[in-house]
Amino acid sequence: MEKNLLEIKDLTLNFYTYEGVVRALDRVNLEVKEGETLGLVGETGCGKSVTGFSILDLVPPPGYIEGGKVIFERKDKRYNLLDQKDSFLRTIRGKDISMIFQDPRSALNPVYTIGDQITEVLLLHRRVEFCKQVLSRKDLTRYERSLYMKMLKSPSSLTVRILSAIPILNRFKHKIEALARAEAIKMFKTMRIPDPERFLRSYPHELSGGMAQRAVIGIALACGPKILLADEPTTNLDVTIQLQILNLIKELKKDFHSSIIYVTHDMGVIAEVCDRVAVMYAGNVVEVADVFELFKNPLHPYTKALLESIPRAGHSFKSIEGTVPSLINPPGGCRFHDRCPYAMEVCIRVKPTLVELKEGHFVHCHLYSKGSE
Amino acid sequence: MSKKSATSGKSRWQEFKASRAPMWKEIKFTLNRLKKSPLSILGIAIIVFFIILALIAPLIAPPVPGYDEYMMPKEKPYGSTPKPPSPEHLFGTTPYQYDIFYGCIWGTRTAFRIGVFVVFFGLLFGLIIGGISGYYGGIIDEVMMRGTDIIFAFPGLLLSMALVVSLPSQITIIDYGSIRWIVTLTSLDKVLISFILIGWPNYARVIRGEVLRVKNEVYVEAAKAIGCSDFRIMIKHILPNSIYPIIIISSLDIGGIVLAAAALGFLGIGSPEGYSDWGRLISLSRDWILPSNADPLGYWYLFIIPGIFIFMFVLGWNLLGDAFRDILDPTMRRR
């Protein structure tokens, strides 16, 4: 039984807007094991992206996390990420948990080259390692040596910061930056990018969508994170480029032994990439299962309807009646009851609890909790 | 019996109410946003205060019958020493005995006239020229923008002074036999016209930028696909979506124009002597700001009181412009 690398327990998130309180997430429970790819699937407004953001506490106001825990295991200690201070979270973001965004061109800063952006991440998190490497060289001047020792001990000391800002005196940083660049080139070589040096020197607007997304993936994986949050990374890309990126992600997962939380609305991508799938609807997780099991034997009515509505030749596609409810006044009980063809009287009143029907296959539905009685 | 609309089954009045419903919702939302910003409320309050002041001017500062109401009444004897505030002259008198109180109250009307007149016509020209320039582009755009560049190249106040001096006092529009239409320009009118001529390029620039942005939106293209004429697209689609920055700028400008007019009035250009205009009032006090070593700020009421009026007026419009910017800021609206 693999351990859980990340556990989300009873996460509740609200957005306080002019029209009212939007109950975006309602007691969401998820688990991510080591080395697996968890797919988070659902439609617009179901809360899958926000779940990803709240793991890293990146939800902007007026969104506030009302309750729940996000437990992350790091160096054999378990932390609740929602309790931690921002300075602690900053050591986790980018290093232990990284994020890839949907639109690569807006995720990259347009006024810095790719090289600058990836060395920024590398220097931020692997500074100690690089400093030690630099200090082990023999050809340092005394000035440089003393500065690097200072950087090693207290990276944010005033001396280091001031000297880094002065144009000529900050030449001492070139050694560590060269190391970071070499590391970045190595990273891009494993991603099989042709001519990595030129790639490092280009700006985001000079790159095509696929290349920019590869840059974002490179930056995310630069420090070897344990968990990679992929928020619809291939939605904006062409289908052939999507295939390239998906294959790349699969390969890198093998090399880096990371777990991936893959947020998307495309069931085809889920079937390609994921090991386990969690289906979300209107802020709730409605079904969690192994990917083969989910497609073969979907239990929750929403999952069934979702699979049936995928346009496929030969099948007449059925659409789901009604629309996604507004989360300001969400329907009581089970949030899917007004669109569910199997809705019962109890569904309107009581929110369904988790039922584990088979090993690893969880459903939130009264159909199954009643049936098991 | 109220007529019922054939299709929706509602009465005409209900239809009318329903059609205005989204507008009311918008207004309510706007008011709610305003409530959150105390400075905006202050700005609105100041402007409302000045409006009321301008409206009740004849009541609190009754004009002397037989004279032009804008000319400040002079008090005999016409001594050249200003008198401090007293029960008869609430704010005192200037050298040559003009009543400051009268001048400040009626000066509010003058200020509104100046501000609104200049901004309105400047906006009109700017909208037309900037809109056409932005929408059509090409050589029309180039020519018009170089024109605005030329006007921008001159220092504003100096150019306005030059224009005031050189504008003719009488413009003959038609002189054909028995039909004569001659427009006489007072010097205040000349000041206003010169401000308009200098101010419109700013609006043209801003409108052009917004039109360029909106022109590329998909709904404009969709309108073309339906077969809308260029004119209709400009009026119905582009203009309503590009007007917001202009509202902000023009409200800030009203204050600025009044300030500039006051500056010119101080220099003696603009309204004739004795006209109730804040700048003119201060110009009368030119020699008395630092009269003697013994009594440096003795005649403070000469320039501080009109100065306070100018200050509050401009402040009010600036705050109002900020208020508009806050409520019209697209990132804050949940579009």
Place this chain on the structure above:
Amino acid sequence: MSRLIEVRRVKQYYPILGGVLRRKVADVKAVDNVDIEIEKGECFGLVGESGCGKTSLAKTILRLLKPTAGHIYYDVPSDVLERITKLEAPEVARDMELEKIQSQLKVEKISVSELEKRQRQLKADKTRSQELKKIQSQLKAIKARSAELEKRQRQLKADTTQSHELEKIQVQLKADKASILELEKRRDQLKADKTILEESKKIDVQLKDVKAKSAELEKRRRKLKAQKIKSSELEKLRNQYDIGRHHGKKLNKMRRKIQIVYQDPTTSLDPRMLVKDIVAEPLTVQKIAKGTKVQEKVIDILNKVGLSGSHLYRYAHEFSGGQRQRIAVARALVLNPEFVILDEPTSAVDVSVRAQLLNLLQDLQKEFDLTYLFVSHDLSVVECISNRVAVMYLGKIVEVGETAQIYKNPLHPYTVALFSSVPIPDPTARRERAVLSGDVPSPVNPPSGCRFHPRCSKAMDVCKREEPTLVNVGDGHKVACHLINA
């Protein structure tokens, strides 16, 4: 079924202005010589990736853009169409030959520049002659020295007292003789090395050849261009049916028949207009109805797309994505058009709403007897809704045919790669898929010959030189590929 739209040899080039004087430096060849036939009442799918030109083609048909070249014949009766085809035949033949000559000339120009480059390289290779010169001078020097030494030797031979000097001289002579031999060997080697000379001669011959060919092609091209094959009957027919030529009132009337539904309903609906104004606008602009009749028609069409009269007085942004797209569809249909272009209408909405929208579109097609042009990059959606499909790549149609046939049996390598890269929502169907390497090239400078050849795993030599044409391989299934049409 009669033809509704006949797109012939349409080109859409966007000029790139550059330089100080903003002159045209190059063209973005978004749509390059495309032929499409759409029958009445069918749904024609157009697939391709971003940058392939499908949106440009859609906009050209809609006349939001004027085609740079080519003709779009709308609603031509079949006999008139035949007549037009016959009249056009000489022009078409001439254009095709011109194109071929053009591409050949380009290829020739490339080879000329390559050859000239090589020529310059060889000429600059002075190393051989330099070395030769050096050896010559060295030889001369050594020969002179050894001659002197021999003279000295003979002098000394007669004189036995300076024997050790004699020895020295003898040693020196021997060394000199050896080096002379070596140098001579090297010199002979170099002299025999005529390769550079030969190569340069060969290149000269080649250059002359190529230049002669180019000159001939140029002559032919000029002759063709000067040919006058305009027929007045053709012009008249074109003025009547070719919507690429319509302008003014005629264009406006045509707009009633062809409408478009855009991809993103958030940006395609004016955010400052109420729903009723958005849907009523076509009626007011085209002066079809006035006053209360407008209201009636608006409510009627809203009901047909699944919305109601209560939605009239609201702004567009108050609705969900699917509803907004319905409003866009209502706006397109309110004029009762014959032909509707759907530019990726389902890309911006959720999966479940997608199905609703597609069902709605199909129902409306049956009810109003519409013809659709469904542009999309989502292959599964196109498969469900279209009767026939065309695949575009970099401004050209590479494959066209009945949907079932194309999806079951794709022939063009690009189509194969495209279909195999679509992820199937079935984890048991995970398979090794051919990954298409590289990125889509820019349409400014498309590759010569077949545009797909740099990324094609089966590219042959002819693919670099010649552009393949669409050839019918049976049952209306056309492919443009040298592999198939060999």
